[in-house]
Amino acid sequence: MNSLSAEPPALILQPERPQDAPLVDALIARAFGPGRFTKVSERVREFATFAPELSICAWSPDAKGGSRLLGVARMWRVRVGGRPVAFLGPFAVEVGERSAGFGARLVARACEAARNAGESHVILVGDESYFSRMGFEAEAARAVVMPGPVDQRRVLVRKLTPDAGDLAGPVLPA
Numbered sequence: 535m536n537s538l539s540a541e542p543p544a545l546i547l548q549p550e551r552p553q554d555a556p557l558v559d560a561l562i563a564r565a566f567g568p569g570r571f572t573k574v575s576e577r578v579r580e581f582a583t584f585a586p587e588l589s590i591c592a593w594s595p596d597a598k599g600g601s602r603l604l605g606v607a608r609m610w611r612v613r614v615g616g617r618p619v620a621f622l623g624p625f626a627v628e629v630g631e632r633s634a635g636f637g638a639r640l641v642a643r644a645c646e647a648a649r650n651a652g653e654s655h656v657i658l659v660g661d662e663s664y665f666s667r668m669g670f671e672a673e674a675a676r677a678v679v680m681p682g683p684v685d686q687r688r689v690l691v692r693k694l695t696p697d698a699g700d701l702a703g704p705v706l707p708a
């Protein structure tokens with residue numbers, strides 16, 4: 535059976551648990567390599583507050599009753615211009631599963647968790663061509679100032695409520 539006609543594996547989407555951290559860290563290392571430590575998103579994570587209850591892991595059950603981690607969308611709490619917001623990243627999906635739509639489902643669930651927790655916005659650094667289908671846009675982030683060099687076109691914001699308003703100012707600790 536070729537991969538185009540294969541059924542995608544079932545997914546269990548759930549908040550990240552402390553015992554998930556080693557598998558999540560290994561997945562992120564495989565997805566991004568050591569170069570991830572030089573990115574502006576890593577500067578944010580150095581001072582942001584990790585929010586495991588907003589971070590979502592995608593698990594695929596196996597035939598032996600266990601499960602395999604297929605992806606993760608981690609969330610962090612920061613402030614922009616004095617407003618509390620969620621920062622998404624890293625976001626990673628296992629190489630062999632990247633065309634199955636898991637990424638969009640992970641991001642959607644993480645944003646839903648953030649909205650349910652009372653967050654007004656989610657920010658990230660990524661490709662607008664990919665993330666725009668999930669409601670992220672660069673225009674809404676034009677006044678967001680990241681803590682280091684960044685292509686401003688890659689700073690994206692998703693408003694989680696219709697009355698969320700605009701964000702402006704530096705990204706700072708929560």
